[in-house]
Structure formats: C-alpha cells, structure tokens
C-alpha cells in the first residue's frame with residue numbers, strides 16, 4: 001500500500017515532469033529548436049524546394065497571389081493552433097483575422113503531402129515562402145495553387161458587402177442605381193420543405209464549383225431559376241436568401257421601366273459577374289401585353305447569349321404567381337434550369353414559421369392547427385408570419401389568431417388571396433390558377449390591408465390581449 005510520503009513524492013515527481021515537458025515544448029524550447037535544425041538539415045540536402053510569393057513585383061506593383069495566400073493561410077486550422085498567431089478585428093462585427101508572426105512557419109497538408117509556409121519579413125520586404133518536398137512538387141504544386149485560389153475566392157465571396165442594383169428610368173437609357181444589400185433573409189429563415197431546400201443548396205454549391213465543367217461544354221456559366229407560387233409564399237425572400245448564400249450582388253430588373261429590347265440588352269451588359277439577376281412577376285408583365293419589350297427580347301435575355309460577352313457566373317431568377325398562361329418557350333429546359341414551386345403553408349411549414357417567429361417548437365395548440373390544415377385550410381406564409389409577428393410576445397395568442405385566421409379561410413382569407421393574385425387556388429389545387437385576373441398592385445395591396453385589418457379585428461375580439469401596435 002502506498003504511504004502518504006510516497007504519494008507526496010509521486011505528486012512532486014509528476015509536477016516536475018509536467019514542468020519539464022512544458023519547458024521542452026514552449027515557443028523557444030528545445031523541441032522547436034530541434035525542429036528548426038531538422039528543417040535546415042533537410043534544406044541542406046535539397047530535400048525541399050523553396051518558392052517565394054513576394055508582396056510586390058520588381059515594378060513595385062502588388063502581387064495578387066500574395067493577398068490570396070494571406071487569405072488562405074488565415075483559414076488554416078494550423079494557424080489557429082500556432083503559438084505565433086496574432087488576432088485582429090476584421091471589417092465586420094464578429095470578424096476575427098489571424099496573422100502569423102514575422103518569420104514564423106505553419107504547416108499545411110494537401111493531398112497527403114506536407115507543406116509549410118513562412119511569413120518572411122526582412123525590413124520592408126514581405127513574402128510568403130512555401131516549402132515543398134521536391135518529390136511532391138510535380139504532382140501537387142499546380143493543384144495546390146488552384147486550391148489556394150478556390151479557397152481564397154470562397155472566403156472573399158462570403159465577406160463581400162453585397163449591393164442591390166435597381167434600374168431607373170433616367171429619361172433615356174435605363175441604368176442601374178445601387179444601394180447596400182442588407183436583406184436579412186437566409187436559406188435557414190425560409191420555411192420550405194427540407195428536402196427541397198437541401199437540393200437547392202447543393203445545386204447552388206455545385207454551380208459555384210462548375211466553371212471548368214460549363215466551359216468544357218461550351219455553355220455560358222449561368223443557372224436560371226423559376227420561382228412560382230401564390231403571393232406571400234416567399235419567392236422574393238428566397239431570391240434574397242440565395243444572394244446571401246452565394247455572396248452575390250442582386251440586379252433587380254423593373255421591366256416596366258424599360259423602353260425597348262435594346263434597353264434590356266444594355267442593362268444586362270452593365271451587370272457584373274457573381275450576381276443574381278432577377279425579373280419579378282414575369283407572368284404579369286407578359287400578360288399586360290406591354291409593347292415595350294418583345295418576347296424574343298426577353299428570350300434572348302434569358303438565354304444569356306449577351307451575358308457571355310460581358311460577365312459570367314451569374315444566377316438568373318424569374319418569379320411568377322402562376323406559370324399556367326406563360327408561353328412554353330419561356331420555360332423550355334436550358335432557358336430555365338430549375339423550377340421551384342412555392343406553395344401555401346402546410347402544417348410542416350407552419351411549424352417552421354412558429355419556430356423562427358415565436359421560438360416555439362411544440363405547443364398544445366399544434367394538434368388543433370394540424371387538424372385545420374388537414375381539413376384543407378391554408379394561408380400564405382406571409383399571412384401567418386404577419387399574425388405571429390403581431391402577437392410575438394404571446395405564442396398562445398399568436399397560435400390562436402392563426403387558428404382563427406385559418407378557420408376563416410373559406411371566407412375572408414380566401415377572398416383576399418383571390419384579389420391579390422391570379423393564381424387563386426386551394427392548397428394543392430394547381431389547376432385552379434387559370435382565372436387570369438390581373439389586378440394592379442395598389443388595389444391588391446388595399447384589399448390585403450383591409451383583409452389584415454379584418455383578421456386582426458377578429459383575433460382581437462377572440463383574444464383581448466392582442467397587441468396591435470407591436471412593430472406593425
């Protein structure tokens with residue numbers, strides 16, 4: 001049995017060993033010195049090749065590769081683990097930038113090969129020095145540099161301050177005006193069938209990576225989406241979410257501001273790469289029989305023949321309430337790559353909304369709501385969201401007001417939807433959107449406002465604690 005004295009000695013022994021280990025591995029300790037000597041020995045025997053990426057070239061012009069390498073190194077886990085890392089605040093809140101101390105080295109692994117980067121600083125001259133095994137150089141240097149480009153591109157894309165461009169009618173040729181794009185919508189905040197959302201996400205991700213693929217096929221690197229569904233089902237919010245996901249600017253084309261086809265061409269030629277170009281309510285525009293633009297003008301725009309001459313890597317999005325009466329040529333494959341239907345709320349979308357708007361994952365009123373949905377009643381996510389926001393301080397009250405609104409679906413809400421867009425339909429009744437009634441937006445808005453007033457009055461009557469002023 002161990003005596004108290006022995007236990008004490010063991011504890012002291014452990015503490016001393018720990019201190020020794022700590023000394024051994026500290027920044028300037030023998031372990032790091034040994035590592036440095038080992039590197040020098042290997043260099044002496046030309047095991048490695050050293051490649052320099054200077055900050056400036058001989059003409060004192062900035063070397064773009066230097067910045068890319070810096071961005072890339074910033075993202076390496078080994079930089080986070082290094083003892084020689086400095087932390088700086090970035091431009092955006094919560095943005096932390098990591099910088100390696102001058103003349104320190106970090107390691108990286110690529111396709112199984114070990115590489116290292118040194119932040120070389122001598123006076124004013126700065127460079128990153130890559131150390132790569134000669135045996136690996138042939139096989140991995142090129143792909144490694146491509147990898148650095150791809151990673152730094154991706155990081156830059158995520159960090160960009162996005163812009164929203166809208167075309168204005170300046171008396172002659174319509175041109176873009178820009179404002180910062182700060183729409184908070186993200187793919188996570190959109191209530192949508194999870195499978196569909198995942199599909200869209202991976203579609204967008206694979207689009208981002210597909211430059212070589214598109215070029216090999218001789219196709220313009222663009223992807224077109226058609227978002228269709230009743231009013232207030234999240235089409236515009238989804239466009240914003242896509243832009244945020246991709247880190248792309250948004251060009252929102254107001255077709256009514258255009259004089260003719262060439263105006264549209266000029267607008268497109270003025271857009272930049274890495275952008276989402278949006279045409280909202282295309283069905284209404286086509287049905288309005290406007291003479292300003294021809295169908296072929298719009299088709300050429302959709303084909304992106306023009307975009308190939310100026311900028312690539314763009315997403316085109318067209319939104320419609322219904323595609324029933326739209327010329328089939330508009331929607332032929334290749335012109336529109338992905339069709340996404342935005343339906344009215346079902347119970348699963350409702351739960352999604354309740355979670356994000358009220359922070360409620362489950363509630364004793366849910367079974368009642370589910371039953372009402374199963375009975376065929378439905379509202380748009382916008383209508384349900386509105387009721388939830390208005391009653392956000394009391395989830396029970398919010399759910400009760402949603403129930404009341406759903407129960408009146410047969411009367412007020414349904415009439416409201418009929419007035420607000422052409423695609424009047426009961427949930428799941430796709431064929432019902434053939435009425436082709438187009439109302440001017442202002443009328444529809446008035447009717448909707450009346451409807452919301454009506455719904456609120458009703459819910460106030462049922463639930464006296466209704467907060468009519470809460471942020472509305």
Ligand SMILES: Nc1ncnc2c1ncn2[C@@H]1O[C@H](COP(=O)(O)OP(=O)(O)OP(=O)(O)O)[C@@H](O)[C@H]1O
Pocket residue numbers: 189190191192229230231232233234235236237238321342380381382383385
């Ligand atoms: N699926 C959804 N998930 C979350 N919020 C939604 C959804 N649909 C609508 N909303 C909310 O409803 C409001 C209106 O939505 P949005 O403008 O995107 O609808 P829309 O389909 O573009 O309508 P319209 O056809 O009238 O232009 C937004 O504030 C949005 O946050």
Ligand SMILES: [Mg+2]
Pocket residue numbers: 235236237280319
């Ligand atoms: Mg919209």
